[in-house]
Amino acid sequence: MENLDQLFRQESGRLVATLTRIFGLHNLALAEDVVQDAFGRAAEVWSYQGVPGNPAAWLMVTAKRRALDALRRERTARTFAPEVEHLVKSEWTAVATVDEAFSAKAIKDDVLRMMFTCCDPRLAEEMQVALILNILCGLSVGEIAAAYVSSEAAIEKRISRGKKFLADSKLLFDVAAPTDFAARLPSVLRALYLLFSEGYHGASPESVIRTELCREAMRLVAQVIEHPFGSTPAACALAALMCFDAARLPGRTDDGGALQDLARQDRSKWDHALIAQGTALLEQSAIGDEITAYHVEASIAAVHARAAAVGETDWREIVYLYDELLRIQPSPVVALNRAIAVAHAEGPERGLAEISAIPDISRLSGYPFHEAALGEFELRLGRHAAAREHFEAALANARNASEREFLHNRLRACLPQLTGAIRT
Amino acid sequence: MGEFVLLYRGGERPGSPADGQQVMQKWMTWMKALADKGHIIDRGQPLERSGKIVQAGGRTITDGPFAEAKDVIGGYTLIKANDVAQAAELAKGCPILERGGQVEVRPVMKLEM
Numbered sequence: 001m002e003n004l005d006q007l008f009r010q011e012s013g014r015l016v017a018t019l020t021r022i023f024g025l026h027n028l029a030l031a032e033d034v035v036q037d038a039f040g041r042a043a044e045v046w047s048y049q050g051v052p053g054n055p056a057a058w059l060m061v062t063a064k065r066r067a068l069d070a071l072r073r074e075r076t077a078r079t080f081a082p083e084v085e086h087l088v089k090s091e092w093t094a095v096a097t098v099d100e101a102f103s104a105k106a107i108k109d110d111v112l113r114m115m116f117t118c119c120d121p122r123l124a125e126e127m128q129v130a131l132i133l134n135i136l137c138g139l140s141v142g143e144i145a146a147a148y149v150s151s152e153a154a155i156e157k158r159i160s161r162g163k164k165f166l167a168d169s170k171l172l173f174d175v176a177a178p179t180d181f182a183a184r185l186p187s188v189l190r191a192l193y194l195l196f197s198e199g200y201h202g203a204s205p206e207s208v209i210r211t212e213l214c215r216e217a218m219r220l221v222a223q224v225i226e227h228p229f230g231s232t233p234a235a236c237a238l239a240a241l242m243c244f245d246a247a248r249l250p251g252r253t254d255d256g257g258a259l260q261d262l263a264r265q266d267r268s269k270w271d272h273a274l275i276a277q278g279t280a281l282l283e284q285s286a287i288g289d290e291i292t293a294y295h296v297e298a299s300i301a302a303v304h305a306r307a308a309a310v311g312e313t314d315w316r317e318i319v320y321l322y323d324e325l326l327r328i329q330p331s332p333v334v335a336l337n338r339a340i341a342v343a344h345a346e347g348p349e350r351g352l353a354e355i356s357a358i359p360d361i362s363r364l365s366g367y368p369f370h371e372a373a374l375g376e377f378e379l380r381l382g383r384h385a386a387a388r389e390h391f392e393a394a395l396a397n398a399r400n401a402s403e404r405e406f407l408h409n410r411l412r413a414c415l416p417q418l419t420g421a422i423r424t
Numbered sequence: 425m426g427e428f429v430l431l432y433r434g435g436e437r438p439g440s441p442a443d444g445q446q447v448m449q450k451w452m453t454w455m456k457a458l459a460d461k462g463h464i465i466d467r468g469q470p471l472e473r474s475g476k477i478v479q480a481g482g483r484t485i486t487d488g489p490f491a492e493a494k495d496v497i498g499g500y501t502l503i504k505a506n507d508v509a510q511a512a513e514l515a516k517g518c519p520i521l522e523r524g525g526q527v528e529v530r531p532v533m534k535l536e537m
Contacts, residue, residue, distance in 0.1 A: 004448060
């Protein structure tokens with residue numbers, strides 16, 4: 001039996017997006033109320049009559065009816081979307097107009113339109129992502145707060161400010177205008193990248209929510225690529241990156257849910273269909289002369305995905321790719337990841353040298369994986385006391401239970417060798 | 425054996441889809457249990473929360489009842505049971521009771537005594 005809250009996450013975004021096109025962006029709240037109402041009715045009616053054979057269709061019909069009720073009720077008090085204002089206010093044409101809005105052809109672009117509207121560069125990135133999660137992915141304030149390990153009050157404020165901004169902008173983004181589309185696309189890709197990263201690397205201990213964030217990001221980027229203006233090299237590269245990372249999600253934690261070291265991940269759990277999809281998208285993204293950070297990150301992920309075991313990874317290729325990434329998007333974290341790759345390719349001593357050469361390395365203080373990397377190199381060099389110190393420092397900076405457990409395990413790997421002969 | 429109408433009054437409406445899912449699940453479980461034991465004659469329907477009230481010999485039609493009123497009837501079910509005591513026992517499992525609502529159990533008037 002279908003879960004009502006799953007259905008909400010799957011269907012509500014599309015319904016809100018379509019209703020907003022009829023009601024107008026300034027009436028986004030009304031659109032959300034109508035959809036909430038439809039789901040409330042579903043809970044009541046299905047309690048008596050059971051879940052219908054096609055729940056999504058039932059919900060859509062109910063949403064249409066409630067929309068017509070809302071249009072009648074609010075006719076004198078509000079204005080609606082300018083393009084349909086007179087049509088929906090007339091008894092003769094209201095029903096046909098709503099029907100037309102919900103036709104398969106019309107609905108297709110609604111989600112994209114809403115996505116692009118939310119990714120207004122005048123809004124802070126985290127606000128754009130929160131709006132997408134709330135409006136298009138059907139996540140509640142509580143669910144978003146849990147995913148970001150933030151307070152509900154903070155998320156509530158962020159979302160309501162964002163929605164006020166949208167209401168004041170009055171017009172949905174026009175996805176049919178090629179120049180505007182191209183100009184807005186980088187914002188959209190960035191928001192989806194952040195959404196995916198939150199799911200993949202995020203601090204929330206709830207692995208269910210995290211996988212869902214990744215899935216949502218992939219679903220939305222697929223919609224972007226489907227649009228004639230959307231299958232740009234950058235978009236395809238981002239989609240490829242998501243496929244490669246998502247493919248490796250199953251192996252990233254062990255059966256107990258603990259984060260696994262790259263060397264210890266069970267690669268048999270990797271999703272090879274997703275890897276194939278990523279490879280195809282990466283090829284598609286290679287058309288033209290645009291190289292973005294997404295291209296490079298996707299290529300790095302591809303190298304990992306190609307290796308049947310950590311020992312077979314082409315680390316030199318990865319170092320070369322990180323050189324590229326540093327050129328496009330210099331940052332201490334990228335430099336750190338490059339140093340780790342160098343260590344794999346040329347030995348831990350070289351890794352230590354690379355890390356100490358990182359400019360503005362002080363920006364990494366508080367980042368647990370800086371100390372953890374130093375710990376790994378010292379461990380590999382047999383310097384267990386030094387390794388232990390670094391892992392303890394890393395542990396002090398751990399941001400959640402997953403990281404703590406992972407670092408405890410690394411610490412434990414240093415300890416047995418400390419008994420007996422002292423080696424420094 | 426008699427027939428009884430269960431009238432569901434009040435009860436907090438679900439706030440979120442997750443809440444809605446839980447409430448729906450509980451109703452379905454309770455009704456299924458009644459059906460399995462052969463008590464359900466008609467599962468019934470939910471009712472819109474407000475409508476019209478016709479009074480005073482038909483001269484007055486007003487809007488009502490009001491959704492905010494505490495004991496608005498939200499739905500009904502028709503069951504069969506040995507007697508009103510058993511019917512009331514069966515009604516104890518209704519999920520509306522956990523949400524501040526109540527179940528009114530009314531015997532259908534029999535034709536013979």
